[in-house]
Amino acid sequence: MLAEYPVLIIGAGPAGATAALHLGRLSIKCLVISRHTGTANTPRAHIFNQRAMEVLRDAGLEKRLATVASSAHDMQHTSWLNSLAGEEYGRMWAWGNKPSMKGAYEAASPCVMSDLPQSYLEPIIVEESTKLGAEYRFGNEYISSVEVDDGVVTTIRDRATKRVYEVKTQYLIGADGARSKVLEGLGIVVDGKQLNNAFNVHIKADLTKYIAHRPGSLNWILNPDAPGWSAVGNFRMVRPWDEWVVSMHPSSTDGAAFEPDEDAIRKRLYQMIGDDSVHIxxxxxxxxxxxxxxxxxxxxxxxxxxxxxxxxxxxxNGLGSNTCLSDAFNLAWKLAYVLHGWAGPALLESLTEERKPVGDAIVRRANTGMEAHRRLWDIIGLTPEAREAAVACLRSASPEGADMRETWRLALEATDDEVQALGIQMNQSYIGSKAVAVETNDEPPNFCSVNFLKEVMVSTFPGYHLPHVWLAANGQSGRVSTLDLAGHGRFTLFTGIGGGAWLEAAKNVSKKGRGTVQEYTIGFRCDYMDCYREWIKVRGVDETGAVLVRPDHFVAWRCQSLENIYGVDGATKKLESVM
Ligand code: FDA
Incomplete structure (x- = not known):
C-alpha cells in the first residue's frame, strides 16, 4: 500500500532541511529522506551571509544558531601566507569586517554574517523541522520517481534492510545535492562542467599562536615545496583556533584517484603549518x-x-549553502500555498523564473572570483623557482620591484570582491517575475550606477527584497526590523497615516481564506514608529500608499497612494486582484 504525504523531500542538507522547516511552519507535513546515515559528518560550508541568516531568523532560529556560530571577530581576515608560521604575503578584511564597509553591512540586514559549519547547522534545522512535523528517514535512498495524475510515486530503498518501497506524494522536492539523481531523472540539462577534485582534511590542532593575532575563517597557504601536492591550500577555521578543515589538493588535475596515506597527509600538514611541534x-x-x-x-x-x-x-564568495537556503525559502511558501489551495500550481513555475538568474549569477561570480586567485598565484609563483624569483623581486629596491609590489597589491585588492561582496549576497531580485505585480504607472529604480557586487539595491519596487529598517513598536521598548514584521508564512501589507482603507482591505482579503495578509501601519502613533526616519526614505510610496510583501520577504506589489482607489471597497478589489 502506498503511504501518503503531501511532500517528499530527497536530501536533508541545507536545501532540503530548510524547505522542510519552512513547509512545516506552514503546516505542510514532509517526509525527508537522505541516503546518508545522519546530517553532515564534516564541516563543509561555513560562511552564512545575512540573506541566509534572515531565512533562519524568520523561523526563529537565529538566537540558537548564534550560540554555535563563531563571532564576527573570528571571521575578520582572509590571509595569504607561505606557511602559517612563515612568511605572510598580505591579508584582507573579510565578511563585513572592513572598517569602511561595516556600516553598509549593518544597515543592510537585522542579521550578521556568521561562521557556522554545516555540521553544526544541519542538526539544528533537522531538529526544528521535526518539531514542526517533518519526518526524517536517514539511510534511505532515492531510486526513481514517476509522475501520475494527482502526484508523484517515488521508489526508495532502505540501505540498511535493502527493502524497496514506494511513497506517493503530491509533490517531490529534489534537494539531493550536486550529483542529483532527481534532476538527472527529469532529463533536465545542466550547463557547465566539472572543474577539479578537492581534498579536505578535518583536523584538531591548536594554532592559536599563528592565527589569533590575525583572526580569520580562511587562511590561504601558497606553499610550493611539496611535489605531488598543489601549492595552493587553505586552513579553514571550524572552531577558533583548534579545529580546522584543511584543503590540500593534489597537484595533478587529471582526475586520477588521489589517496595519500596518513603519513603523507601529516607531512604536508606540517609543511603548511611550518612548525612540526604542533600536535595534530x-x-x-x-x-x-x-x-x-x-x-x-x-x-x-x-x-x-x-x-x-x-x-x-x-x-x-561562500555562496553555495546560502543560495540553497534562499532557494528553499522561495519554494516553501509557494508550495504550501498551492497545497492549501490558496494559489494555483502555476505559481510554482516562478521557481525557475526567479531562482535560475540567481543561480547563474552566483556561479558566474564564483568562477570570476577564481580568476582573481589565479592572478595571485601567477604573480607569487607556484613552483619553488618561481617563488624564489617573485619574493626576491618583491623585496628589491628597483623599478621592477616597485612594479611587482604594485601588481601584487592590485591583485590582492581584487580579492575584495570575494570577501567584501555585500551586493552579490543581498541583491537577489525577481523583477519581471509572474509572481510579482507592477502597477502600470510604477517605474523601476535606476540602479545603473550601483556596483552590483558591492552595494545593496534598496527598493520596494515589486521583485526587490523588502528593505530592512529598524522601527519601534509604540509603547514598547526595543526595536524591530521590517523583516521581522514581514515573512512568517504570510503576506504583509505596510501603509502609513491615512492608509486605513488598505488595513480594512487586508482584513477582507484574509477573511476569504486564501492565506493571511497581515497589515501594519508605520508612522507617528502608528503600529510602528519610523523612529530613525529610514522607512520614509525607502518605502517608495506616499503615506497612504501600500507595500505588499510576499512570505519570502520580496515585494509582491506596491501602490503609490489611495488616490483613485475609492475607499475600502476599491482597496479590497485592488488587493484581491493583486493577490
Ligand atoms: P547537500 O549536498 O548538502 O545535501 C544533499 C542531501 O541529499 C544529503 O542529505 C544526501 O544524503 C542526500 N542525497 C543525495 N543523493 C541522494 C539519494 N539518491 N537518495 C537520498 N538522498 C540523497 N561549500 C562551501 O561553500 N565551502 C566548503 O568548504 C564546502 N565544502 C564541501 C565539502 C564537501 C565534502 C561537500 C560534499 C560539499 C562542500 N561544499 C562546500 C558545498 C556545500 O556543502 C553545498 O553547497 C551545500 O551542502 C549544498 O546543500 P544541498 O542541501 O543542496 O546539498
Whole structure:
C-alpha cells in the first residue's frame, strides 16, 4: 500500500532541511529522506551571509544558531601566507569586517554574517523541522520517481534492510545535492562542467599562536615545496583556533584517484603549518568535486529541484549553502500555498523564473572570483623557482620591484570582491517575475550606477527584497526590523497615516481564506514608529500608499497612494486582484 504525504523531500542538507522547516511552519507535513546515515559528518560550508541568516531568523532560529556560530571577530581576515608560521604575503578584511564597509553591512540586514559549519547547522534545522512535523528517514535512498495524475510515486530503498518501497506524494522536492539523481531523472540539462577534485582534511590542532593575532575563517597557504601536492591550500577555521578543515589538493588535475596515506597527509600538514611541534589529530579526510554548473530548469511538473542539485560552483564568495537556503525559502511558501489551495500550481513555475538568474549569477561570480586567485598565484609563483624569483623581486629596491609590489597589491585588492561582496549576497531580485505585480504607472529604480557586487539595491519596487529598517513598536521598548514584521508564512501589507482603507482591505482579503495578509501601519502613533526616519526614505510610496510583501520577504506589489482607489471597497478589489 502506498503511504501518503503531501511532500517528499530527497536530501536533508541545507536545501532540503530548510524547505522542510519552512513547509512545516506552514503546516505542510514532509517526509525527508537522505541516503546518508545522519546530517553532515564534516564541516563543509561555513560562511552564512545575512540573506541566509534572515531565512533562519524568520523561523526563529537565529538566537540558537548564534550560540554555535563563531563571532564576527573570528571571521575578520582572509590571509595569504607561505606557511602559517612563515612568511605572510598580505591579508584582507573579510565578511563585513572592513572598517569602511561595516556600516553598509549593518544597515543592510537585522542579521550578521556568521561562521557556522554545516555540521553544526544541519542538526539544528533537522531538529526544528521535526518539531514542526517533518519526518526524517536517514539511510534511505532515492531510486526513481514517476509522475501520475494527482502526484508523484517515488521508489526508495532502505540501505540498511535493502527493502524497496514506494511513497506517493503530491509533490517531490529534489534537494539531493550536486550529483542529483532527481534532476538527472527529469532529463533536465545542466550547463557547465566539472572543474577539479578537492581534498579536505578535518583536523584538531591548536594554532592559536599563528592565527589569533590575525583572526580569520580562511587562511590561504601558497606553499610550493611539496611535489605531488598543489601549492595552493587553505586552513579553514571550524572552531577558533583548534579545529580546522584543511584543503590540500593534489597537484595533478587529471582526475586520477588521489589517496595519500596518513603519513603523507601529516607531512604536508606540517609543511603548511611550518612548525612540526604542533600536535595534530586527524579526524577524517574526504574528497569532493568542484563544479561550474547550472541547471536549465528548477522544475518539471510536480518535481521541483533546489540547492546544489541546480547550481554548483567553487566555494569562492561562500555562496553555495546560502543560495540553497534562499532557494528553499522561495519554494516553501509557494508550495504550501498551492497545497492549501490558496494559489494555483502555476505559481510554482516562478521557481525557475526567479531562482535560475540567481543561480547563474552566483556561479558566474564564483568562477570570476577564481580568476582573481589565479592572478595571485601567477604573480607569487607556484613552483619553488618561481617563488624564489617573485619574493626576491618583491623585496628589491628597483623599478621592477616597485612594479611587482604594485601588481601584487592590485591583485590582492581584487580579492575584495570575494570577501567584501555585500551586493552579490543581498541583491537577489525577481523583477519581471509572474509572481510579482507592477502597477502600470510604477517605474523601476535606476540602479545603473550601483556596483552590483558591492552595494545593496534598496527598493520596494515589486521583485526587490523588502528593505530592512529598524522601527519601534509604540509603547514598547526595543526595536524591530521590517523583516521581522514581514515573512512568517504570510503576506504583509505596510501603509502609513491615512492608509486605513488598505488595513480594512487586508482584513477582507484574509477573511476569504486564501492565506493571511497581515497589515501594519508605520508612522507617528502608528503600529510602528519610523523612529530613525529610514522607512520614509525607502518605502517608495506616499503615506497612504501600500507595500505588499510576499512570505519570502520580496515585494509582491506596491501602490503609490489611495488616490483613485475609492475607499475600502476599491482597496479590497485592488488587493484581491493583486493577490
Ligand atoms: P547537500 O549536498 O548538502 O545535501 C544533499 C542531501 O541529499 C544529503 O542529505 C544526501 O544524503 C542526500 N542525497 C543525495 N543523493 C541522494 C539519494 N539518491 N537518495 C537520498 N538522498 C540523497 N561549500 C562551501 O561553500 N565551502 C566548503 O568548504 C564546502 N565544502 C564541501 C565539502 C564537501 C565534502 C561537500 C560534499 C560539499 C562542500 N561544499 C562546500 C558545498 C556545500 O556543502 C553545498 O553547497 C551545500 O551542502 C549544498 O546543500 P544541498 O542541501 O543542496 O546539498
Amino acid at each position: 589529530e586527524i579526524l577524517s579526510n574526504f574528497q569532493w568535486t568542484i563544479n561550474d554548473q547550472v541547471a536549465r530548469s528548477w522544475q518539471k511538473g510536480r518535481v521541483l529541484c533546489i540547492g546544489d542539485a541546480t547550481h554548483r560552483h567553487p566555494p569562492i
